[in-house]
Amino acid sequence: MIFRPYLILALLAVAGCASQTAAIDAAATDNEAIAAADMPVPGDVAAVTEAEPEEERVPDACELLLRSLEETRPLLAGLDSSLASQAERVELAIAAMMQPDADSHAADCPSNKATPLGSKEIIGAIEWLYMNPPGRHYRARVDSGAETSSLSASDVVEFERDGDNWVRFTFQHDSSSEPVQIELPVKRTVLVRQASAEDAVRRFVVEIDIRLGEQLQATEFTLTDRSSMTYPVLLGRAFLMDLYVIDVSRSYTHDKYEVGD
DSSP states (O other): OTTHHHHHHHHHHHHHHHHHHHHHHHHHHHHHHHHHTTOOOOHHHHHHHHTHHHHTHHHHHHHHHHHHHHHHHHHHHHHHHHHHHHHHHHHHHHHHHHSOOHHHHHHHSOOSSOOEETTEEEEESEEEEEEETTTEEEEEEEOTTOSSEEEEOEEEEEEEETTEEEEEEEEOSSTTSOOEEEEEEOOEEEEEOOTTOSSOEEEEEEEEEEEETTEEEEEEEEEEOOTTSSOSEEEOHHHHTTTEEEETTOOOOSOOOOTTO
């Protein structure tokens, strides 16, 4: 623990004091032997003898240090044990936090189905639509950045029927799906300017009944080529207004409409 380096330094200091004490004791013994033999004292030994009154206090300081260490040893041992216990508790707490809680996980992961939010329903980023015509299910991407919904169409031809403007187009998203030819009255036309083109493009807008779950809604679609897109249908803000709130983290929040209900 953090107190062990302090203990090691203290023990080294005590060892130094013991060595110094032993050296002084040895010098004192030599001086006594020289004095007993009535021999002249060499200069270096005389220096030790002259400093003897000052150095006699060194063993007393070492003894005080040893006594202090003995008194603090139980305290240091208790702190070491307490820190070890606290570290064990922290490890157990971390392990408990990492343990998955099945009930909590279920509460944090609600059902993917739509739930009302006030007067509006939740709608996911991708949903199943039933379109009539042509009377089939298609996947649609929900995009609040687009004002009007759009539908993949090719071979678009305008014609007149009973004095009204109509449009005929082929609805086929990819080569694996069966092409469907649809004829509908033209509700209006719009000019669309794309970033990759300088001139605006005139596009027809038609109205188609769609079902999202059990909700039936007549929706306007701009006819455009979406063959390079992942989804053949895009739902814009005009469809979502006053009815839905988008949760982009979810998809297929509404069940497929069952034909015949």
